[in-house]
Amino acid sequence: MPELPEVETVRKTLEPLLINHKITNIRIFLNKIVKNPDILTFKSKIVGQTIHKVERKAKLIIFVLDDDVLLSHLRMEGKYYYQKKDEKINWKHVLLVLDLDNDYQLRYHDTRRFGTFHLQNKKTYQSLKPYTNIGPEPWNELVTVNYLKEKWNNKKQKVKTALLDQNIISGLGNIYADEVLFAAKVHPETPVNKLSSEDLNAIISNAIKILKLSIELGGSTIATYTSSLGIKGTFQNHLQVHTRVNQPCFICQNIIKKIKVNNRGTYFCSYCQTKK
DNA sequence: GTGACCACCTGGCCGC
């Protein structure tokens, strides 16, 4: 599933292919993926606009057009394919197709059909959802020990759950939250108000380190996820705990455990990551 | 206001 590094890989792959190309037609095969505006307005507004940039905020891809922005969230299994208009594919899971002013199409493919699209005005989208639901990324200067203390001081939420809350720190999903907590030596069920300054500092610094390394390596290719054009990341070869249940910890050789934290599969080493 | 839980959705896997 795409998390921040995988989405960045998709963005980097798509941008050079799409820049300065006009959208000449759009087909939507599942109306519910368009969250706003309504389908007719969405279609009529997007056709004729040129793609000027492909940006990203956390896991949200932002196609910057003439007047509007197209905000795309891949959720669990969304993928983009840039293919010739006459290239045959299995259309079963293609939910949206943008025709471009060349021989190519941008095809959005999503087997679980969780992905979402918003078309919003370029001048105002930064003050609207879903953009406003996304907090700063870990390397943003706003993310400091004091920032997390302020956000988490009176909360008893488990740190694993808190790291998945995109309002506080954005970009971490289930895989990277496990990896960050292992690197920071913090048990995933630790209440956030029990975290010390050292814990918070370790969480921030390891989130930056791990996400940046994963971006360099093209993200993780786990189970069903590959980026557009079939590019595969290699960060999964660096995973310390995620998916490694019943295997020895690379640090202490204890067995990696798997538990559910708020119904999310969570991998950790009970020796390296002690409970407080 | 907070935290836990559920729905969305489909493919893969496992046990019978």
Place this chain on the structure above:
DNA sequence: TGCGGCCAGGTGGTCA
């Protein structure tokens, strides 16, 4: 072989 049930997980909504 085929079927049923479970699991995976990002996000938004609901409920206690």
